[in-house]
Amino acid sequence: MGIISRVRTRVGxxxxxxxxxxxxxxxxxxxxxxxxTELTRTLAAIASTPLGALTPTGPVMATSRDDTLLFGxxxxxxxxxxxxxxxxxxxGLTTNLQIQGGALVSGTxxxxxxxxxxxxxVSCDDHRLMAEVRYSNNLITTRPxxxxxxxxxxxxxxxxxxxxxxxxxxxxxxxRQHWTADVTVPLSLAVGQRVRVVPFLTPSFAFAWxxxxxxxxxxQRFLVGGGITTQEVGKWMGLTGLDLSFAFQRAFSPHGTxxxxxxxxxxVPLR
Amino acid sequence: xxxxALGAFVGCRTSHVPTPNPTGVVETIFLIGDAGEPDPRLxxxxxxxxxxxxxxxxxxxxxxFLGDNIYPSGTADSSSVNYAxxxxxxDAQIRTVPxxxxxxxxxxxxxxxxxxxxxxxxxxxxADGLFIIRRQSRLIPRRPKNAGATVMMLPxxxxxxxxxxxxxxxxxxxxxxxxxxxxxxxxxxxSDDPEHGCSTHTMGEIxxxxxxxxxxxxxxxxxxxxxxxxxxxxxxxxxYCGAFALFRRWANTSQDLLGKSxxxxxxxxxxxxxxxxxxxxxxxxxxxxxxxxxxxxxxxLVSGAGSIGKGECAARLRQSLYVGQATSGFMRLDFVPGxxxxxxxxxxxxxxxxxxxxxxxxxxx
Numbered sequence: 001m002g003i004i005s006r007v008r009t010r011v012g013x014x015x016x017x018x019x020x021x022x023x024x025x026x027x028x029x030x031x032x033x034x035x036x037t038e039l040t041r042t043l044a045a046i047a048s049t050p051l052g053a054l055t056p057t058g059p060v061m062a063t064s065r066d067d068t069l070l071f072g073x074x075x076x077x078x079x080x081x082x083x084x085x086x087x088x089x090x091x092g093l094t095t096n097l098q099i100q101g102g103a104l105v106s107g108t109x110x111x112x113x114x115x116x117x118x119x120x121x122v123s124c125d126d127h128r129l130m131a132e133v134r135y136s137n138n139l140i141t142t143r144p145x146x147x148x149x150x151x152x153x154x155x156x157x158x159x160x161x162x163x164x165x166x167x168x169x170x171x172x173x174x175x176r177q178h179w180t181a182d183v184t185v186p187l188s189l190a191v192g193q194r195v196r197v198v199p200f201l202t203p204s205f206a207f208a209w210x211x212x213x214x215x216x217x218x219x220q221r222f223l224v225g226g227g228i229t230t231q232e233v234g235k236w237m238g239l240t241g242l243d244l245s246f247a248f249q250r251a252f253s254p255h256g257t258x259x260x261x262x263x264x265x266x267x268v269p270l271r
Numbered sequence: 272x273x274x275x276a277l278g279a280f281v282g283c284r285t286s287h288v289p290t291p292n293p294t295g296v297v298e299t300i301f302l303i304g305d306a307g308e309p310d311p312r313l314x315x316x317x318x319x320x321x322x323x324x325x326x327x328x329x330x331x332x333x334x335x336f337l338g339d340n341i342y343p344s345g346t347a348d349s350s351s352v353n354y355a356x357x358x359x360x361x362d363a364q365i366r367t368v369p370x371x372x373x374x375x376x377x378x379x380x381x382x383x384x385x386x387x388x389x390x391x392x393x394x395x396x397x398a399d400g401l402f403i404i405r406r407q408s409r410l411i412p413r414r415p416k417n418a419g420a421t422v423m424m425l426p427x428x429x430x431x432x433x434x435x436x437x438x439x440x441x442x443x444x445x446x447x448x449x450x451x452x453x454x455x456x457x458x459x460x461x462s463d464d465p466e467h468g469c470s471t472h473t474m475g476e477i478x479x480x481x482x483x484x485x486x487x488x489x490x491x492x493x494x495x496x497x498x499x500x501x502x503x504x505x506x507x508x509x510x511y512c513g514a515f516a517l518f519r520r521w522a523n524t525s526q527d528l529l530g531k532s533x534x535x536x537x538x539x540x541x542x543x544x545x546x547x548x549x550x551x552x553x554x555x556x557x558x559x560x561x562x563x564x565x566x567x568x569x570x571x572l573v574s575g576a577g578s579i580g581k582g583e584c585a586a587r588l589r590q591s592l593y594v595g596q597a598t599s600g601f602m603r604l605d606f607v608p609g610x611x612x613x614x615x616x617x618x619x620x621x622x623x624x625x626x627x628x629x630x631x632x633x634x635x636x
Contacts (some may be wrong), residue, residue, distance in 0.1 A: 061587075061589060062505060063589040063590065064505075064589075079551070092634050140514050141586055153595070153622065154594065157512075206364065270564050
């Protein structure tokens, strides 16, 4: 499914910002050494950045508009099964900034590790660092429209949001350094009073780039993520702003699924 | 059993706390907003229920009508073809005030002749707003009412307030928030009349008067500050719900929380309130029932669901304790000796009828 175009360019070790700016104009050549993860090339790139190594989270929970700027944190874990009982495990720490109760800007720093035996030789790194910047904004909140059993107070209301993400992963598993850029449209339903229960789907379209010192390769792919978020679970402990998500991220290839869990907390100033 | 227990666990079912003995209640305040569109084709459940409950508490009860008392454009002239309808809308509310009880009508944007939206969406400039609100202010006390009932508009005469109403256990600080937002004349020679005019004339005077009102609260009194416009809300006026919510944030409409005039009002009032935060900031404007934790008050209540058929969406915010959306209803506050206040929320729609939420409110120091 991945499409690899082939154009040679000369790219040295440039600053990150230069690489980001030039991403849309760069394309491709073949990858270098054989990946130890045995994923297809585009999927390997996606699976190495937080977009595919970790799992999506539910929609941003609104806060009052007079919350000019809120900050919060997110801890994420994701696991992707490979052949021969191998796996890739990823851990992410995200800082969230929520602007005027709505838009969310997130920065993620992550670490991905392969299971024992994923590397057969000393030249193969069995771990890598990764990072991501993501912007998310809620587009539509519908009227309550769907009656849900047991949630008798209000009908479920729906939301649609728009996300843009750029991710990076350093070399590892005999793979190149990778970049991804994605557009995601999270769709969700929300029910519940004290705790909001939010099943969600996150269809994405992602571009992935891999690079050695001299060559770029590019591919693109549809992804579908989803899961369920329980928001404000912390209210049981008197800790406003604590959410818990279980989710998956799926690319339609062998070993294309990541499963993950996320705990997030947003500091909500209360008098 | 399993799913039911889960439902109760996540709080999706109604939540109630023990209620006080009625004889122990010192004061009762009812909050109902945006009640100016009682549709004669629909059952008058909200106002009927309010009337029954208010009759039960008699002279220790006060009904606060939180603005938008007459849709869509306030009090028409008596020669107007729709004057009879204006009276019908107003009388339906006045009738809920029992003998010995008090009904206080706050002005809303629709009472100011639909207020003048301003900004991107705003064609209306409501040049006659000040005149129209004065007409409602004069009309309310003259309408037929239950024997011994007292009804009035406060602040009256297009004045911004604050007006302080003292009860044994509660101090009400009442504001005309549309004065801040109106897109046309809000002050004239009548406002400036030293004898019959307004006590405040500028934004600075208003906020200083609010500070003074908060500071001079008597021991044992809880404070409710009330206006038509909320300082926080998860409804459409807060920039949530609907396909245009995203754009309303930048449309600079005076009636939305992020509009320039509204932001100025919010900042000014928040700055005044934080000097001594009241127990409750009560408002209407969004047609939903919302109980929230406040920033410059212990609690922020939005009770703008007084008209059946006008119910709207409201997003559940991090600060929300209860959200009733697409519904109609009102809130009730029972003040008992000490510093405790029992809040009860009543809603009436196809899902639920009657009390749906209750909570003891305390000053969150």
